[in-house]
Amino acid sequence: MVPTQGLQISLLLLVLGSLHCGSCEPSVDTRTSSKAIGKVEDKGTMSHERVKRGWVWNQFFVVEEYTGTEPLYVGKIHSDSDEGDGSIKYTISGEGAGTIFIIDEITGDIHATERLDREEKTYYTLRAQARDRLTDQPLEPESEFIIKVQDINDSEPKFLEGPYIGSVPELSPIGTSVMKVTASDADDPTYGSSARVVYSVLEGEKYFTVDSQTGVIRTAVADLDRETQDRYELVVKATDMAGQMGGLSGSTTVTIVITDVNDNPPRFPQKMYQFSVSEGAAVGTAVGRVMATDADMGENTDMSYLIRAEDGGELFRVSTDGETQEAVITIQKPLDYENMQTHRVVVEAVNKHVDPRFVDLGSFRDQTIVVVTVSDTDEPPLFRPSAGAVMEVHEDARVGTLVGIVTAVDPDVENAPVRYSIDRGTDQEKIFNIDAVTGAITLGKVLDRETAGWHNVTVTAVEADNHSQASQTTVSIRILDVNDNPPELATPYEASICEDAKPGQLIHTISVVDRDEPQSGHRFYFTLVPEAANNRHFTLWDVKDNTAGVRTQRAGFNRREQNVYLLPILVVDGGSPALSSTGTLTIHVCGCDTDGTIQSCNSTAYVASAALSPGALIALLVCVLILIVLVLLILTLKRQRKGQRMSEDEEDMRDNVIKYNDEGGGEQDTQAYDMSALRSLYDFPEVKGSESGPDLRSLPQWIQSRVTGDGGPADFSLFRGYIRKKVEQADADLSVPPYDSFQTYAFEGSSSPALSLSSIHTLSTASEQDFSYLSDWGPRFRQLAGFYVPSHLEEDAS
Structure with a gap:
């Protein structure tokens, strides 16, 4: 193979769709991609030169809805390296x-093996590959291409939003937009005119038109009248291919409703109506109903009625009855057959919602005449003047005084006589009486305006020959005031002032209450009673507005000297005759702080508060x-201990010894007892050794020396008499509790050999003392010179 620059694999296209395009030229989009690949040179020798290879491709077109029996040829894929020997496989x-x-x-x-539909899928995306048939290795990179389904006009326009319902007001001008309809075509809008739709009206074109391009429906006439025809049915057609011959079409029905406008006035079916009503019918009674009609509908039929000013209007x-739109005629004032038997009333109907565009079509109102005939009835008596009469009487009027007169007449032609009575439900206490024939109201009881200032009495009037014909009225009786109550001071009756009050200071304002109510108003006069006219502490000031002020007349008050002042005030009213009363104002002197705020009004509290915060x-x-709590606890504990000691005393009284270490204050300690009585113990005129008594040797030595003086026999007669006298006094004293007591007599005497009055010091040699020397002492003797005598020895002592 000879190396060549720019060897290409070409994608050859056979576009059958171009046969159906007429004069249209297919658009070609050529794209080139470079790829470095090895190239075989001289069989077995590898060349390392770089060459460019690429796909040249375009869109394939296939027409939709192919109906042939053989597969439809779409296009061809070919590589320039294909030498036709079958070494290349295409996939x-x-x-x-x-x-x-x-x-x-x-x-x-x-080839296409199936019938394609562009409306279901518009194009298909595929990838092409050229491979070596022996090695199945790709000779070129995989490339993507598109097979586009070419449209034909096989879909008719469709109205997808139907059914259509629109509306337009009646009497709308020509060309008024009603609504818009839209048809959709499933064909390709970018290819030919298969999807170009135009609109037209098949039925109803006399009243409406449709825009061929937009589908907007408009009115074709200006005299659409809802009252004549309230809806129209239109048939609108949509045709594709821009309306050309051979185009497909679809149609829909459009309902157009004519809406109402207020172009019709109300009309009464009759020009006159007649009704009859009794003269005794109550106010508000319906006389009759009339109704105007309106050819419009909805709120355009709403109307109101009124009465023209005519006789009896x-x-x-x-x-207006809101549901039926009827005019309801009712009685507004009582009817009187004797005054007028027939009334003519003009009733007018007017539309509530008037369209100003159609005012020229009519007056939008209509009238009719209503004749009302009044029939005669037997009417109850009629009070003259009407209800609500007010009568007056003074509260001091005597029983039988005329208060006022009520009058009622029969309004009928017969003018029957009338009888009067008072409804006792409104006058249960029978304060008032009425004359059945004349209607004169008199006083039945004494009045008191302060108890009841007004009385509302119901008076009934009936026909004398027909008690079923009755009527009532309310009479208001006002009780006029007379000056029969004295004025009184209004509460409070107390006032307070500070101790540092200044002269002329207003401390209280006095007001007055008076149960009377004079027509000219109250006028009160204030003054101090004659006894307090010369009061030097306070003065009374009449403010001239029915109040008075109390002012201080001097400076400074001392509540410890006097903390309360009483000020009697005389109040006189301005009535005739004038009445008066006296009230006492209590004025407290109080302690105040620096701001004048009252702190305390009690003199005792003042002393405490002055010293302490x-x-x-x-x-x-x-x-x-x-x-207080501590003292109560101590007393409780002492009583418990005392109870224990008393129980021990019953077992051994000798253990009941009171120990004290107070020597006393000599002559100065004389508060416990009158020591002058004890001093007489040492003035013994004579000593009688014959008298029976306790053994002197059993007494302490200091007593022996005081009793005998010279060491001779002791005479206890005076001592015994003194003791007996004191015991009798103790027995007679009912305020002293009946248990043992202990008292201290702290007088030592002039020649006592001992330094202490303690009996314990004197009798310190024996562990148990012998108290037999007390056997003949008087009962209830409590104590003498520092030793103790239990009360259970009283019988032995006596």
Whole structure:
């Protein structure tokens, strides 16, 4: 093989589609790719020169809907290295390869074996390959190509959004847009005119037109009348191939609804209506109904009715029934047969929603005459003047006083007599009476305006010969005030001032209450009672507006000297006769801080607060409470111990010895007892040794020396008498508890040989003391000169 530069593998195309394109020229897109490959030279000798090889390809075209019996030739693949000896094998892969499309491996011819539809798939992408038949090695890189399905006009236009329903107002001008229709064609819009659609009207073209290009439907006339025909059915056709001969077409039905406009006025079917009503019919009673008609529909038929000002027009009113659109005529004022028997009422109907475009078509209102005939009935009595009469009477009026007169008449022609009575449900206490014939209301009980200022009494009037004809009215009776209640001071009756108040300082404003209500208003006068007219502490100032002010007359107050002042005030009203009352204002003197705020109004609390702050007072109170609790605990413990000692005393009274180490204060310690009485113990006029008594030797030596003086026999008569006297006094004293007590007499005397009054010191040699020397002492003797006598020895002592 001779080396050549630019050896190519060519992709030869046979475009059958060009036969169907007429004069169109197929577009060719040529692409070249370079590849370095080895080249065989002189059989067995390898050349290393680089050569370029490439695919030259184009699109294949195959017409859709092929109906032949043989496979349809599509194109041919050929390589320039193919010498026709069958050494090259051609293959294809990709979409439809081997099924829809087949290739001759030797010649490279491609055929379509199936009928293709462009509307289902527009093109197929495949890959071509040239291989060595012996080694199956690719001679060239795989290349991609496209087989495009060429369109033919085999799909008709279709209206996919139908059915179509549109609307247009009646009386719309020509050319008013109604709606738009759209048809779709499945053919290729880029190839030929298969997908070019035009529109036309098959039915209804007299009233509507359609734009051939856009499909917009418009009105063709201006006199569309909903009242004549309220809908139209149009048939619209769509044709492809731009409407040329041989094009396919499709059609759809379009419903156009004519909507209503208010182009018709209301109309009454009759020009006159007649109704009858009784004169006794209540206000609000319906007399009759009339109705105007309207050819329009919906809200355009809404109308309102009114009554023209004619004779009797003020006696009736008209309203519209929202559901039926009827005019309801009702009674607005009571009817009177005796005054007028026939009334003519003009009723007018007017549209609520008026379209200004069609005002010229009519007046949009209509009228009719309603004749109302009033029939006579037996009517109840009629009060004159009407209900709501007000009468007045003074509260001090006497029983039987005339309060007022009510009058009722029969409105009928017969003018029957009327009888009166009071409904006791409105006057249960029978405060008022009424004359059945004249209607005169008189006073039945004494009145009190302060209890009830108004009375509403219902008076009933009936025909004398027909009690079923009755009517009622309410009479309001006002009780006029007389000055029968004195004025009184309004609460509070107390005031407070600071100790450092200055002269002329306003400390309280006094107001007054008075149960009376004079028509000219209250006027009160204030003054101090004559007894307090010369008060030098406070003064009363009449403000002239029914109040008075209390002012200080001097500077400085001392609540420890006087913390409360009483100020009697006399109040007089301006009535005739004038009434008065006296009230006492209590004024407290209080302690205040620097800002004038009251702190305390109690003199005792002032002393404590002056010395201590509030925090210190609280702390002091806490300490006092703690001390009280401690004292109570100590007393409880002492009582328990005392109970234990008393139980021990019953076993051995000699163990009950009181130990004390207080020597005393001599002559100065005289608070326990009047020591002058004890001093008489040492003035013994005589000593009688014959008297029975305790052995002197059993007494302590200091007592012996005091009793005998010279060491002779002791005389205890005076001593015994003194002891007996003190015991009697103790027995007679009911305030002393009946248990043993211990008292200390701290008088030592003038010649005591001992330094201490303690009996323990004197009797210190014996472990157990003998108290038999107390056997003849008086009962309930408690203590003398420092030794103790139990109470259970009282019987022996006596």
